[in-house]
Amino acid sequence: MTKIIVNGREVEADPQKPLIAACHDHGEHVPHYCYHPGLSVVGSCRICQVEVKQGEMPARVVAACRTPVAEGMVVNTESQGAHDSRRECLEFLLKNHPLDCPICDKAGECTLQDYSFQEAQAEGRTSEPRRTLEKRKDLGDVILLDQERCILCSRCVRFMDEVPKSPQLCISGRGSDSVVETWQDAPLTGNYQGNLADVCPVGALTLKDFRFQARVWNLTRVPSTCSECSRGCSISVEVLRDGEVKRMRPRPNEDVNGYWMCDHGRFSEGELNRSDRMGPAAMRNDAGELNQADPDDALRVVRNLLSIQSNALFLASPYLTLEEGEALSQLARSCSTQAAFFSPAANDLGDDVLHTGDPCPNRRGLQDAGLKPMDSEAWAAASASADCVILVGERLLDMLGEEALDGLPSAQRLVVMECRTSNHPAVDVALGVPNRVERSGTWINVDGTAGAIRAARSAPQGVRTIVDLLANLTSASSQPEEALSS
Amino acid sequence: MAHETYLLDRSKLANSHTLEVARADGAYAALRKVFESSMSPESVVEEVKKSGLRGRGGAGFPTGLKWSFMPNHESDSRTRYMALNADESEPGTCKDRILMREDPHCLIEGCLIAAFAMRLDAVYIYVRGEYRLPYDRMQSALDEAREAGIVGDNILGSGYSCEIHMHKGAGAYICGEETGLMESLEGKRGHPRPKPPFPAGFGLWGQPTTVNNVESIFNVPFILARGADWFRTMGTETSPGNFLCGISGHVERPGVYEVPLGMSARAIVEDLAGGVWKGRSLKAWFPGGSSTGVLPADMLDTSMDHDSVKAAGSMFGTGAMIILDETASVVRSALILARFYEHESCGQCSQCREGTEWQEQIINRLLSGRGKSGDVELLVDLSNGMFPGKTICALSDAAAIPVLAAIKHFRGEFEACISSPEEVLA
Numbered sequence: 001m002t003k004i005i006v007n008g009r010e011v012e013a014d015p016q017k018p019l020i021a022a023c024h025d026h027g028e029h030v031p032h033y034c035y036h037p038g039l040s041v042v043g044s045c046r047i048c049q050v051e052v053k054q055g056e057m058p059a060r061v062v063a064a065c066r067t068p069v070a071e072g073m074v075v076n077t078e079s080q081g082a083h084d085s086r087r088e089c090l091e092f093l094l095k096n097h098p099l100d101c102p103i104c105d106k107a108g109e110c111t112l113q114d115y116s117f118q119e120a121q122a123e124g125r126t127s128e129p130r131r132t133l134e135k136r137k138d139l140g141d142v143i144l145l146d147q148e149r150c151i152l153c154s155r156c157v158r159f160m161d162e163v164p165k166s167p168q169l170c171i172s173g174r175g176s177d178s179v180v181e182t183w184q185d186a187p188l189t190g191n192y193q194g195n196l197a198d199v200c201p202v203g204a205l206t207l208k209d210f211r212f213q214a215r216v217w218n219l220t221r222v223p224s225t226c227s228e229c230s231r232g233c234s235i236s237v238e239v240l241r242d243g244e245v246k247r248m249r250p251r252p253n254e255d256v257n258g259y260w261m262c263d264h265g266r267f268s269e270g271e272l273n274r275s276d277r278m279g280p281a282a283m284r285n286d287a288g289e290l291n292q293a294d295p296d297d298a299l300r301v302v303r304n305l306l307s308i309q310s311n312a313l314f315l316a317s318p319y320l321t322l323e324e325g326e327a328l329s330q331l332a333r334s335c336s337t338q339a340a341f342f343s344p345a346a347n348d349l350g351d352d353v354l355h356t357g358d359p360c361p362n363r364r365g366l367q368d369a370g371l372k373p374m375d376s377e378a379w380a381a382a383s384a385s386a387d388c389v390i391l392v393g394e395r396l397l398d399m400l401g402e403e404a405l406d407g408l409p410s411a412q413r414l415v416v417m418e419c420r421t422s423n424h425p426a427v428d429v430a431l432g433v434p435n436r437v438e439r440s441g442t443w444i445n446v447d448g449t450a451g452a453i454r455a456a457r458s459a460p461q462g463v464r465t466i467v468d469l470l471a472n473l474t475s476a477s478s479q480p481e482e483a484l485s486s
Numbered sequence: 487m488a489h490e491t492y493l494l495d496r497s498k499l500a501n502s503h504t505l506e507v508a509r510a511d512g513a514y515a516a517l518r519k520v521f522e523s524s525m526s527p528e529s530v531v532e533e534v535k536k537s538g539l540r541g542r543g544g545a546g547f548p549t550g551l552k553w554s555f556m557p558n559h560e561s562d563s564r565t566r567y568m569a570l571n572a573d574e575s576e577p578g579t580c581k582d583r584i585l586m587r588e589d590p591h592c593l594i595e596g597c598l599i600a601a602f603a604m605r606l607d608a609v610y611i612y613v614r615g616e617y618r619l620p621y622d623r624m625q626s627a628l629d630e631a632r633e634a635g636i637v638g639d640n641i642l643g644s645g646y647s648c649e650i651h652m653h654k655g656a657g658a659y660i661c662g663e664e665t666g667l668m669e670s671l672e673g674k675r676g677h678p679r680p681k682p683p684f685p686a687g688f689g690l691w692g693q694p695t696t697v698n699n700v701e702s703i704f705n706v707p708f709i710l711a712r713g714a715d716w717f718r719t720m721g722t723e724t725s726p727g728n729f730l731c732g733i734s735g736h737v738e739r740p741g742v743y744e745v746p747l748g749m750s751a752r753a754i755v756e757d758l759a760g761g762v763w764k765g766r767s768l769k770a771w772f773p774g775g776s777s778t779g780v781l782p783a784d785m786l787d788t789s790m791d792h793d794s795v796k797a798a799g800s801m802f803g804t805g806a807m808i809i810l811d812e813t814a815s816v817v818r819s820a821l822i823l824a825r826f827y828e829h830e831s832c833g834q835c836s837q838c839r840e841g842t843e844w845q846e847q848i849i850n851r852l853l854s855g856r857g858k859s860g861d862v863e864l865l866v867d868l869s870n871g872m873f874p875g876k877t878i879c880a881l882s883d884a885a886a887i888p889v890l891a892a893i894k895h896f897r898g899e900f901e902a903c904i905s906s907p908e909e910v911l912a
Binding site: 041042043044045046047049060061062063066068085088089091092093095096125126127128151152154171173174175176177178 | 658680682828829830831832833834835836837838839840841842843844847848851858864867868870871875876877878
């Protein structure tokens with residue numbers, strides 16, 4: 001490590017990283033556009049100017065992203081010279097910027113906006129006509145490009161080149177004619193396009209999916225973990241006013257996903273916003289209709305079922321957390337059996353970037369909790385011979401397919417703890433549960449790294465947590481007399 | 487006023503570009519001397535250092551010192567290159583063209599001596615795309631030299647081998663910037679690279695590389711043949727030798743003249759170039775190409791060497807003088823240059839991409855009678871925001887300097903565009 005002094009404080013800096021990284025690591029923010037810690041350094045936006053003094057040489061203002069750290073270097077990120085250089089740079093960047101912040105999705109998290117407030121003079125001095133370029137350039141299914149807003153930092157070009165290693169974007173034209181585009185306007189392809197909207201420091205590359213959906217300052221951001229494969233990328237779940245999940249974005253995590261996530265995970269919010277949510281509980285009445293019920297009544301019925309049935313099958317959704325898996329494992333043991341989790345077949349999305357192709361985000365965690373994996377075939381065999389089937393957790397009905405319930409023996413009892421409603425005639429008792437953005441817990445990813453999921457919004461009124469429901473059943477099954485007498 | 491010459495002597499011979507004529511005139515004698523006197527590469531570098539030769543590409547950096555930046559060949563076994571910068575594109579500058587066209591063998595000899603001194607594996611000559619005849623002459627000289635065993639394996643039986651490759655540029659000024667040139671040679675867009683790392687450590691394809699100007703290398707055979715002490719008899723203490731002054735603009739006899747460094751600009755204009763044309767008087771002059779700040783007529787007694795021109799508030803650059811007579815508009819000349827830099831900016835850095843365009847827009851407005859009060863101050867302010875050292879390469883500096891110099895010495899002309907626009911339009 002190299003010792004340098006940043007704003008009067010001696011700090012240790014990694015000699016492999018540029019000066020700007022040392023400043024950021026120690027909480028001294030240096031404005032930047034083209035610099036991104038996950039991409040190669042080009043040093044072209046020239047805003048990260050700081051004052052550096054080395055040895056006897058007079059202090060000078062340098063671009064922090066292109067300056068290596070050197071022992072004893074004295075850095076002042078707040079000198080007048082540094083601020084003046086940044087202000088000048090911003091004035092150039094704003095000269096042709098359309099200033100359409102009021103209709104820009106990036107407003108509120110745009111660093112051009114932020115730094116302009118921090119550094120720039122309030123009034124522009126240009127009276128020249130601004131460059132007019134394409135405002136709505138379609139770059140495929142995911143991304144829309146506004147060339148007028150672009151500040152040509154080339155992060156997007158480098159992202160495509162370096163992360164999915166699929167060079168599709170380029171800066172064409174020279175000087176003030178430079179624009180970002182794809183070769184012959186071909187649409188972008190691949191599973192990592194969404195990251196382009198994240199790396200873009202301005203509103204040039206925006207998600208079609210998020211276009212005019214929300215002002216970002218109205219979103220609540222909760223750190224969580226992606227559910228769509230066993231990589232378990234660290235993400236931020238962004239919810240509008242305790243309602244819809246509007247956006248999911250990667251959260252930096254060097255051990256798991258770096259700064260990125262795939263589009264498959266990013267755009268999985270549709271499932272979370274579905275309207276057919278299951279209420280607290282439902283039971284089938286004598287007339288054969290599934291009616292809303294009090295969850296305590298429903299739990300009592302399940303407890304009775306478990307105390308009578310000798311051959312119960314407990315099948316967990318692959319989205320159950322480690323804690324929920326342990327609770328289910330305990331319940332199964334109290335019924336003298338081993339719980340299983342549904343192990344969906346691998347999909348063809350696996351790549352050498354992030355996606356593992358295994359749709360189960362908590363395979364390792366559920367195995368650690370004592371659950372055995374069960375594929376479709378094993379499920380078909382086991383469910384045919386069970387007296388009673390307890391399905392626990394979100395998306396399980398969709399993964400099994402409701403038609404899988406068609407052939408269940410008629411005498412068999414079926415209890416479903418799901419996020420969504422089901423009118424399948426085989427269902428005897430249904431209990432609503434929170435989905436993965438409404439509860440907290442732990443998933444263990446493919447490499448054994450723990451990732452926390454956290455509740456980003458409230459579950460539907462009256463819906464209890466899975467751990468709560470399972471604990472209720474377990475305490476009853478381990479003390480059957482008390483349970484039966486109540 | 488006779489002075490000793492050497493750079494253009496051979497080019498006065500008929501067919502000076504052929505091996506036969508060049509050899510008869512002593513071409514490759516210096517190279518042979520280096521080999522036959524068993525000089526070590528280090529002693530060649532030492533001799534060039536001793537000569538005080540300064541780079542003729544614009545920055546005036548000592549050539550021998552630059553060579554000594556190449557890493558030690560024993561501790562660094564990577565391939566070593568030189569990129570010879572023949573992408574002469576600076577408005578006003580036209581000296582390398584003559585050298586390549588008239589005396590390509592001397593340049594090849596210089597390349598080989600430099601290659602031997604730095605223990606290079608190959609030399610790339612990056613020629614401006616528009617220079618068709620110079621390119622063809624260089625190429626046929628190279629073919630002749632290769633045929634004669636002077637280029638390639640076992641040069642002149644010395645055991646030393648070095649290949650020289652030609653490359654034709656595609657018309658971008660920025661490819662004359664040393665790192666832009668390397669990117670271009672690698673087949674990429676000519677986008678200059680940030681420094682550090684410097685070319686000596688990380689150059690062409692990431693290998694140790696030195697980038698030299700044509701005229702700098704052209705001086706090398708003379709230094710080796712006649713000695714550093716001889717070289718120092720010409721020019722000044724800090725800028726020894728002769729240089730090629732390409733003088734253009736409003737003079738009677740524009741052209742490329744060989745003069746010793748330190749000769750007064752007045753002597754060059756009046757004695758060599760025949761004075762300002764049409765009997766007019768001088769208004770302003772650029773000392774060394776379009777990127778060097780314009781100077782007023784009363785500074786014409788400035789000596790043409792690096793330190794003196796710097797002291798006068800401009801830069802020696804490539805020593806390519808551009809002369810403006812009393813009828814010329816400094817504002818219009820500023821517009822022509824601003825247009826040039828706006829067109830040639832690669833667009834990477836914010837300051838240069840936007841600044842060059844803004845300069846051009848403002849000066850254009852001034853000249854079309856739409857100037858506003860405050861425009862000159864804005865022009866000064868924004869130009870100051872473009873340099874020094876605020877961008878990856880010096881193109882931004884090169885765009886800002888002439889505008890600032892023009893305003894410094896001729897502010898009244900700029901302000902007149904605002905106060906009396908009708909006169910400007912007339």
